[in-house]
Amino acid sequence: MDLGIRGKVALVTAASRGLGRASAEALAEDGARIVLCARNEEALRDAEQAITGLGAEVLAIVADMADPTAPDRLVEATVERFGRLDIVVANAGGPPPASALELDDDAIRAAVEVNLLSAVRLVRAALPHMRAGGWGRLCCISSYSVVQPIPGLALSNTARSGLRAWAKTGAADLAAEGAGITLNLVCPGPHATERMRQLGGSGATMGDPADFGRVVAFMCSAHAGFVNGATIVVDGGATLAL
Numbered sequence: 476m477d478l479g480i481r482g483k484v485a486l487v488t489a490a491s492r493g494l495g496r497a498s499a500e501a502l503a504e505d506g507a508r509i510v511l512c513a514r515n516e517e518a519l520r521d522a523e524q525a526i527t528g529l530g531a532e533v534l535a536i537v538a539d540m541a542d543p544t545a546p547d548r549l550v551e552a553t554v555e556r557f558g559r560l561d562i563v564v565a566n567a568g569g570p571p572p573a574s575a576l577e578l579d580d581d582a583i584r585a586a587v588e589v590n591l592l593s594a595v596r597l598v599r600a601a602l603p604h605m606r607a608g609g610w611g612r613l614c615c616i617s618s619y620s621v622v623q624p625i626p627g628l629a630l631s632n633t634a635r636s637g638l639r640a641w642a643k644t645g646a647a648d649l650a651a652e653g654a655g656i657t658l659n660l661v662c663p664g665p666h667a668t669e670r671m672r673q674l675g676g677s678g679a680t681m682g683d684p685a686d687f688g689r690v691v692a693f694m695c696s697a698h699a700g701f702v703n704g705a706t707i708v709v710d711g712g713a714t715l716a717l
């Protein structure tokens with residue numbers, strides 16, 4: 476299926492490896508021009524090279540999504556280079572494991588900064604450009620923890636539930652606007668990435684990041700215009716929440 480995104484400009488954050496990179500690659504395979512960011516220059520250049528090898532035009536920018544100025548800077552650089560912005564995949568690294576009853580304020584603030592506020596800032600910065608183009612796809616990579624909290628990951632569970640509520644509200648506002656812009660969450664269950672290895676995950680029930688990236692690409696496609704405010708859980712059926 477042609478996703479109908481040839482020539483569209485997609486900004487994918489935290490994309491030097493794992494699910495962000497897989498999303499950028501899937502969008503590139505369907506003809507999108509790609510802007511990607513990560514904190515580490517060497518890993519970023521590796522991703523830039525690989526995605527360029529898929530035939531895409533690529534702009535790679537070193538940025539930390541914990542930095543409140545990063546979203547504006549990324550959107551400005553995108554528009555300066557390509558003159559437009561059509562697709563945003565808001566991704567960032569996950570917070571460290573933490574027990575719910577022992578959280579301190581600073582840890583909660585840091586998780587909210589990276590896993591909630593960075594997406595809010597990106598969407599805010601991107602929207603004027605999408606409105607100008609009369610089309611847009613905003614997709615936040617979150618976690619299956621928004622439908623079934625994961626024991627021992629209290630920071631992730633807490634910040635991401637806030638993101639879910641915010642995205643649902645924003646999606647309704649966008650629908651009322653009728654500007655052709657959608658806002659959705661794509662929520663991975665366990666996938667074979669570095670993050671999962673760090674958390675000690677293993678076994679045959681892991682998803683393939685490349686498949687996850689293709690789900691994200693579909694959510695950013697021309698065909699997903701009537702999917703808005705959705706929480707798409709990509710977990711192979713692991714969660715039992717209705």
Ligand code: NAD
Nearest residue numbers: 489491492493494539540567568569618665666668669670
């Ligand atoms: P990963 O650690 O394998 O890759 C994360 C990527 O983001 C890397 O390129 C890293 O350099 C970059 N990054 C991390 N923090 C950043 C920051 N502050 N600013 C810019 N770049 C940053 O992680 P992943 O498995 O690809 O996970 C992506 C997201 O999905 C994370 O939020 C993670 O918690 C969440 N998630 C992953 C899984 C899974 O099974 N892999 C499951 C549920 C949720």
